[in-house]
Each structure stands twice: as C-alpha cells, then as structure tokens.
Amino acid sequence: MNNQYDFIIAGAGCAGMSLLLRLASDPFFSSKKILVLDSDDKTVNDRTWCFWEKDPDIFEPIVHHQWNELDFFSNHFSTVLDIAPYKYKMIRGIDFYAYVKNAIAAAPNIEWRKASIKKPLKHTTQNLAGVELTDGTLIYASFVFSSILFEPIQTAPSDYHFLQHFTGWEIETASPCFNPGKAVFMDFRVGQEQGTTFMYVLPTSTTKALVEYTLFTEQLLPDEAYEKALRNYIGSELQIQDYTIVHREKGIIPMTTHNFPRYQDNHIYIGIAGGEAKASSGYAFKSIQKRTAAIVKALKEGRSLAINKSFSEKKGHLYDAVLLHVLHYKKMPGDLIFASIFKGNKASSVLSFLDNESDVLTDLKIMSSVPTRIFLPAALQEIVSQGKR
Template sequence: MLHAEVAILGAGAAGLSLAHRLSHPAPLGRRVTAVLLDAPPGPLRPPRRTWCFWEAGDGPYDDAVTAAWRRLRVHDPTGRPTEDDIAPLRYKMLRSDDFACHVDHALAQSDDVRRLEAAVETVRGDADGAEILARTDDGRPVTVHARWVFDSRPLARLPAARTTLLQHFHGWFVRTDRPAFDPGTAMLMDFRVPQPPQGLAFGYLLPTDRHRALVEYTEFSHAVLPRRAYDEALRRYTDDTLRLGGFEVTETETGVIPMTDARFARRAAPSVFRIGAAGGATRPSTGYTFSAVQRQTRAVAEALHADRHPLPPPAHSARSRAMDAVMLRALDSGRVDGAAFFARLFAQVPMRRLLRFLDGETRLHEDLSVGIRTPVLPMLRSAAELPWLPRTPRHGP
C-alpha cells in the first residue's frame, strides 16, 4: 500500500495544475506528499485538447504556451468586425501535451509528488482519510491511502439543473499553401457561419503563424452533431468565409462542454473533494474552465501548505452563477438571438472589461454596465421565472 497526504485522481488540467503547485511549496509552507494517479492510455485517459485563457503579463505556464495574442476580433452575423487590444491581458493557447510535459519536468525535480499510471476503480473515504483501489495497465492492483483526495475525473452524470446546453465543437489544425493568417490577432467568435434553428454557432480561429492555425466550428445547443456535419461546416467556413485556398489538415480535436446552472458538489466524502470541471470550474456562460481551475488549485495548495482544511473554494461567485443562469435560460427559451447577443456585447463593451467580467473580476457597477447592453426585457423575464423552474437530471451524455 502506498501512503501520501494527498491523492490526485486524473491528470487533466485540474489534476496536473494541483500536482504542479504541490511540487513547488511556498518558502514558509510545509511540504506535502502527493500521488497523481493517471489512467493508462485508453478510453479513461482524457483526449488531447487545447485550453485557452487570458491573463495579464507573464504566467507560470508560459514555457508551455503555444501562442498568445493581444488583439481579438469578433464578426457579427452581417460580417461587421469588432477588434480590440486587450493589453495588459493576453489570450493564451496551451495544448494539453505541452502542459503535461511542463508538469512532468517539475515533478521529476520534486521529492514530494510522484505520478502513478493506474486506473482508479473505487474510492472509499471517511473523516480520517481515504483508500483508493486502482489497477495498472498490466492488471496489477494498487492501493493508495491518503489523508485527502482531490478527484478531477469527469462525472458520470451531470447534476440536476434548470437549464443545460452543450458547447460542442470540432477543430482542424491547418497548414495553408499561402500565407493566409494574421498571427497577431485571434478570432474569438465569427458569426458569419449559418445559424442553427435553435442555439447558436460560430467559427473560432487561432493563428500560430502566417500558414498555421487552429480553426474550429462550435455550436451551443442541446445535442451533438454527427461527425460529418462538423466536417461539412468546417469546409464551408474555411472555403467560403475564410477563403483559405489550399491547405492540409495536420491534426483534429473534438470536444463537448456542458453549459449548465447545475450545482456541483465540491465534497464527495469527508476527505474526498472534486476539482476542475467536476467541481464546477466550467463557466456556464462560456465554457471556459482553465482560469477557474487555477484559482481553485491555488487555494487548495495554499491551504495544504499552511496545514489548513483544503475544501476547494467555489470556482465562480454566486453573482456570476446567477447571471449565467439568466443568460442560459434566455438562450434556451429562444427569447434572445444568441449570435446577436454575443456580437452586441463585444461591439458595445470594451473587450478587456468583458473578459474581466467573464472571469468574475468585475465589480457590481461594472456588471451592471455589461447587463444594460443585453436585451433587458427578455433577460428580466428569464430572471423572474428561474425560481419557479424545477431542477431536472439530464439523460444521456
């Protein structure tokens, strides 16, 4: 049996971030032993993915960042562009393989945190600690005992909610024959794509140089599409809207992110906590998760190093969650046109303020200044009916 003060389950963004922070104790903080359990290659291991976030100046993971942008652009459905400089913020692109290598390098130099490749089968927790039963790729059983467990694995089922939409996307990493991209500007939302009967759709473009970019097609709706539908939408976007000419697809990525006003439990047992998307880190209004993961794991690591109780804090404030619930209800009910809604916000609110708003860093008067740029009557009607709507479980994926 292995013993450690902390066991971290899952090596996605949250698990890797917490392991990285525990491998670097503060000068006056006590050392914490930890085991990071990552599933062997296969269906239980998270697929490769790209995380994007914004922060001011240099950050702890800049060595692993693929690209960063100070200028962002949004196109409304008519094609009218809105472009802004978000300095001192920068919009950063971090690929999961690069992040894992960055964390592995830190763990290799740490005597406190070790990584173990094993699939977790059961977790039994009580007030005194938890026992994790896992199995290696060759079938060997492994038992880990820890005082605290932080579980970042995806939930088997979403909690009951009043509104749940899915943000689902498919992306191509492309290399063009001609210089087709401006590497200084990222396309955050491009609503020139055809809009579905319900929900909204947009293109997303992150150029890494004049010839290379990640191009994605994204929808907010209730159900994912067949794979061929994403490829057809991307082909129309790259050919008819972006007019890229000849290009090669070098890699692809696919994802589904729940956008929900569900209440995520941060404690699964007296000594077992949930972090990351499983602990409510995904922002319901946008699907962004990485920045909230950093806030959560920073607070947990600081508590552990200070020998305090390490309950993860809420990833988003109550005010942010309430505003997101109203927006989701307004979109789901069809009271607001999603493409026009987001395009109007980016056109009327400085992008730096809007990004701070989406990160929950704005004050009440700034939130109100954003709110009055939305369709006020539909939003008020959605807010008024929310307390009367039942929370129901979502069936299916």
C-alpha cells in the first residue's frame, strides 16, 4: 500500500471534491499522485447546494435547476427580485458526488480510499505533511488539503458564533402547485421568536419543490420544532394539504467571526475548516469554488499556498462581524435588516455584496439602507475588536 503522495485530499465533501475535479481536469496534474480520504462512499443524496453566479463554472453540467426570479417576503417589505445578470442555481449532492467520481474513474494517478482520519500530522520530516488514520496508518504528501474540523471551533470572547440550521423537505403534489420559473429566496413571514427565521421554496417542476425551514441563531431547536414549522408553512402559507415527502435533509453551518486558519506548514485548510462559509449568510459553494481555483492556479505557477485573505475578503469579514454583532445584541431583528437591504437596493447589488464582489460605492449604498445609529457604533466596535483578534 502506497503511503506517500503528492497531494492528499482529506474529506470528500464539497471543498475536497471541488478541488479534486479541478486537479483532475487539468493535464498539468496528470503525473501527480493524489489520494482522496473519506469515511463515506458518497452515494447518498445528503444535501443540496444553492448559489448565484453570472457565468457558468465547472459544475454547470449538473445544475439540477435554476431560476431567474426570486420572491422575497417579509412583514416589512415584499417583492420579486430580478437578479439579472445572476442566475440562482441548485446542485444536488448525489449528482455532485457522482459527477466527480465519474470524472476521476479512469485517472491512474488518483486513488480513493475509504478510511477515517484520526488527526493531521503537523510536524514531519522532508517538508512533508501527513495524516494518521484511525487504524494507525501514517500517510504523507507534499500537501494535505483538509476540509475536516478535527476539533470543535474554539471561539475567542470577542467572537460571535451563530449557526445556520435547517431542515428541508422535498415534496411532491398530486396536482400542479408551483411555478418552476420562480423560487422563494427568503420568506420571513414565520415566527421570529427564536431569532432570524425564514423559509426557502425551491420548485423544480409544477408538482415538486424543496421547502426548507432555516434559522440563524445561537442555539439549535428540538427536531420536532423544524417538522412542525414545515407542516404549518406548507399547509397555511402554500395552501397545500395533499403532498408526499420524497426527500429529507438537514444541516448545521457555522456562521462565526472565528478566524479559521487557512494553512499550517503544508496543511491547507479548505471548505468550512478554511473559513469558506459566509458568516452573514452561511453560503459557501461559490467561495469554495473561488478558493479551490486559486489553489490550483498557485500550484501550477509554483507559488506559495500560504494565501491570506484578499482585501475584499477582509472587508466582507468586517461586514459579517457587524451583522452578527447587531443580531447577537438584539439591536435590530434579522428580518427587518434583510427587508431594509432588499428594499433599498437592486437585487444584483445585494448579491454581489453578499459574495464580497461589490465595489465601495455599492457597499456604502447598501450600508445606508440600515439605521446608521445602530450599525455605525457596531462597525466601530468591530473594527477595534478585529484588531485584537
């Protein structure tokens, strides 16, 4: 059994498999020995990724559905969001895994090993990185790309640590109930007593849609609370009584100002472990694609992989911290914040802002949409706090 490689990809989730596909698609890496380690075969439809983008990327062939218009609902403001030039896209986990596995099936330089990793080996000889498997096996490589959180997130006293937690049902109705050309991006017309709470409705046909109950809070709810909220929303708001649940999914994504390390020696952290989940929204798919593309480019050019955050990423981190500050101290409810932002700005500008791609003038316009008396003091406090983190 070979125990030395050029690259080890530790964890075959979104980040690991995105990096794997980018490496496998480039002839430059055809001579590199790549090992993928994961404890799962990735044969189950365990999650759904949604994201917005202007131009197609490498996963365009498996986009399950996309929308040009999105509904936004709240008790303060509601509208149809024209998101051009963006499209809102959905990729199913099962399609994602199968697509990448099929792409590497004939690659002699790539090995997939079903195994559990006990810990990273942080100090190795000959400038190598490594991992220790739970059976005691030690494996080394020039670089280890890890999306695994080996230890719980240790937040500093000045950090905020929210969770985006959700339960989704894909439902199918006997008669047409949905418009597959339009999705509900956020519907805040549900109880806000737990914190920032909303529904997604993502129709993929006239009779099928993913309905998801999502919260941005610091504590989880009992399982039955998510189920009850979904039943109530489908029955009362969507006015659907006769339906079948064809798929269920649930998840928890950290929304935190914690400063995740991007690298340590030749260990490169990617995905959530590398801080790719947007702290103000939980979205991670697009940032993962940007990061993995940057890693591949740096490898090809022989540049260091000790890539720190760009100015736009640091700027976005500050904006995220300000929002979490306001939510943590309950200075303004989340549904009103998002309603104010979407009411006062073009939808495409808000999406670029959420992706850390907006210019300073757009940033200023969006920030002026929310009360200065609340957000300016929060921003000043976070500027000081970030200097101490």
